[in-house]
Amino acid sequence: MQPFTYERAASLEAAVAAVAARPGARFIAGGTNLLDLMKFQIETPAHLVDIRHLPLRAIEDLPDGGLRIGALATNTEVAAHPRVKREYGVLARAIVAGATGQLRNKATTAGNLLQRNRCPYFYETSLPCNKRQPGSGCSALGGVTRSLAVVGTSPHCIAQNPGDMAVGLRVLDAAVETIRPDGSQRRIAIGDFHRLPGDRPEIEHPLEPGELVTAVTLPRPPGGTHHYHKVRDRASYAFAIVSVAVVLQKDGTGRVAFGGVAPRPWRVEDAEALLPDGPAAVVKTAFQGATPTVENAFKIPLAERALALALSEGRA
Amino acid sequence: MSLPLSHEISRREVVTAAAVGVAAAGLPPAVGGQAAGSSGSLPLSLTVNGEHRRLDLDTRVTLLDALREHLHLTGTKKGCDHGHCGACTVLVNGVRINACLSLAAMHDGDEVTTIEGFGRPDRLHPMQAAFIAHDAFQCGYCTPGQICSAVAVLAEIEAGVPSHATGDLAAPMTLSSGELRERMSGNICRCGAYSNIADAVVDVAGRP
Ligand SMILES: Cc1cc2nc3c(=O)[nH]c(=O)nc-3n(C[C@H](O)[C@H](O)[C@H](O)COP(=O)(O)OP(=O)(O)OC[C@H]3O[C@@H](n4cnc5c(N)ncnc54)[C@H](O)[C@@H]3O)c2cc1C
Ligand code: SF4
Ligand code: FES
Ligand code: FES
Numbered sequence: 001m002q003p004f005t006y007e008r009a010a011s012l013e014a015a016v017a018a019v020a021a022r023p024g025a026r027f028i029a030g031g032t033n034l035l036d037l038m039k040f041q042i043e044t045p046a047h048l049v050d051i052r053h054l055p056l057r058a059i060e061d062l063p064d065g066g067l068r069i070g071a072l073a074t075n076t077e078v079a080a081h082p083r084v085k086r087e088y089g090v091l092a093r094a095i096v097a098g099a100t101g102q103l104r105n106k107a108t109t110a111g112n113l114l115q116r117n118r119c120p121y122f123y124e125t126s127l128p129c130n131k132r133q134p135g136s137g138c139s140a141l142g143g144v145t146r147s148l149a150v151v152g153t154s155p156h157c158i159a160q161n162p163g164d165m166a167v168g169l170r171v172l173d174a175a176v177e178t179i180r181p182d183g184s185q186r187r188i189a190i191g192d193f194h195r196l197p198g199d200r201p202e203i204e205h206p207l208e209p210g211e212l213v214t215a216v217t218l219p220r221p222p223g224g225t226h227h228y229h230k231v232r233d234r235a236s237y238a239f240a241i242v243s244v245a246v247v248l249q250k251d252g253t254g255r256v257a258f259g260g261v262a263p264r265p266w267r268v269e270d271a272e273a274l275l276p277d278g279p280a281a282v283v284k285t286a287f288q289g290a291t292p293t294v295e296n297a298f299k300i301p302l303a304e305r306a307l308a309l310a311l312s313e314g315r316a
Numbered sequence: 317m318s319l320p321l322s323h324e325i326s327r328r329e330v331v332t333a334a335a336v337g338v339a340a341a342g343l344p345p346a347v348g349g350q351a352a353g354s355s356g357s358l359p360l361s362l363t364v365n366g367e368h369r370r371l372d373l374d375t376r377v378t379l380l381d382a383l384r385e386h387l388h389l390t391g392t393k394k395g396c397d398h399g400h401c402g403a404c405t406v407l408v409n410g411v412r413i414n415a416c417l418s419l420a421a422m423h424d425g426d427e428v429t430t431i432e433g434f435g436r437p438d439r440l441h442p443m444q445a446a447f448i449a450h451d452a453f454q455c456g457y458c459t460p461g462q463i464c465s466a467v468a469v470l471a472e473i474e475a476g477v478p479s480h481a482t483g484d485l486a487a488p489m490t491l492s493s494g495e496l497r498e499r500m501s502g503n504i505c506r507c508g509a510y511s512n513i514a515d516a517v518v519d520v521a522g523r524p
Contacts, residue, residue, distance in 0.1 A: 001376045003356070003375070003376065004356070004375055004376070005356040005375060006356065006358060006375040006419070006421050008424070028419075028422070030417075031417055031418055031419065031422065032399060032414070032417045035378070035417050035418070035419065036398055036399060036417060039397065039398065048375075048419075050421070050422055052422065076411075076472075076477055079477065079478055080475065080476055080477040080478065082476075085476075085478060085485040085486055086485070086486055089485050092478055092485055093480075093485075096478055096479050096480045096482070097480050099502075100402070100501060100502025101412065101465070101468070101469065101472065101477075101479070101499055101502055102399075102402060102405055102412050102413050102414045102465065102502045103399055103413075103414060103417075103502065105411045105412060105413050106413045106414070106417065106418065235498075235501075236480065236497075236498050236501035237501045237502060
């Protein structure tokens, strides 16, 4: 790791000011992604602002029947929350499909949303990568691409968003609440939170320097049955090759988002409207314009099968 | 793409310097966390296995390195140093985490329990005794992490934490064989002692 200084933030305002004031300063929450990347010197912050002691851990009912999840609530705490298990099952299922018990005990809601990608070339610091070194080129193009994205990519980056929790949040229409260095607060719809790479793949989210995620809010529970299917190379403890989150209503309508296939949780509303027509119709529309490689083209038929499995579970 | 020459030279120089240092001191080269020339060291205090400990550490030192290299509690093992193997599993404030993916500085004021805190050879924790009774290890390298995880898994089930193997999320959690294997999947055993580890945990879980 590169040397850095460390402080424990005493208040929200102090945390935001500390990161905004210093170039190279970063928040650290669970640290399970940031420290991993710092050990590889992919991330080299000069200063860490530890936010874990800020009062952002509560999970509270909202007056409109929704739920507000503090940015520092751990993945375990969210998955074990009685209302999440009962009314937002797709979120609990998505969370426990990711990582391990130990990691979920440490990982936070905001940190999970902001975890960086798992492209093998992003981790190989001797090779070019537009995310790691803007403008250096993309080593994945023409390289080993089996795990990478098939849709929403650009000629500058084809990395997928590796997260599971965000896919569950996407079908629940979650929103991300933040506080900015000037003290103003804003809400960002989960669908706008992860940016597509375009020609600036290094910009992965709309947060400004020093902007702190304070919570994730869920609207009223959507009802229906909740499913999360994750296809991976081993039965546990591996990132998704393809995953699918589904909320299915009795009348056959519902919501669908795919993970492991795009730079953001991939939900296409026009596609999910075709749920009553079956998984093939949904996938055909959801993956319109996809540009898979020879190595990862299998992800599209796999997405269809994962969706079919989720639907058969829902109708059982 | 080619690497700048200066980079190669400086790398070679570093390697040579490290090799000389090792030969002279007869010690392995410093691992990332302990390198000198840091921009900051921090005083911190931990309660480790019930004992109050004060440390003054480079900000880069992980909880794992603090335990092993600075407190000389070498029961906790370093396998991968990246969250992949679970050998470094310890309990912090009663919750299992990977000590390799946490900075010691982040734990100022925390209570840490390592394998040494569970029991000693003359008074073993029931989980330690069950591992011996069931022959649940071969080389033993993963064992401290396995035992810390296993004890925590039973508490997590008790607390209603679901897993990927859980059927009905709303029903009380139980310890089926599928549940156990899923919940212990963050602890890799290279010797493949898994079936005996599972027997040991089920044995302890089944006791009143
Ligand atoms: C071995 C391994 C396997 C894994 N497998 C999976 C998997 O299968 N599925 C999956 O989804 N994930 C997986 N993960 C990733 C894991 O989920 C993330 O590491 C974790 O969720 C990150 O949360 P954290 O709190 O530790 O984040 P940190 O590492 O603390 O932070 C991550 C980033 O978020 C920023 N940040 C944190 N909090 C805030 C905030 N409140 N406001 C603004 N910025 C903030 C930090 O500055 C940093 O840039 C795995 C990780 C490991 C190590
Ligand atoms: S796909 Fe993206 S992350 Fe991977 S090498 Fe190319 S630019 Fe880097
Ligand atoms: S050493 Fe921490 S998980 Fe391997
Ligand atoms: S007993 Fe050898 S690694 Fe598990």
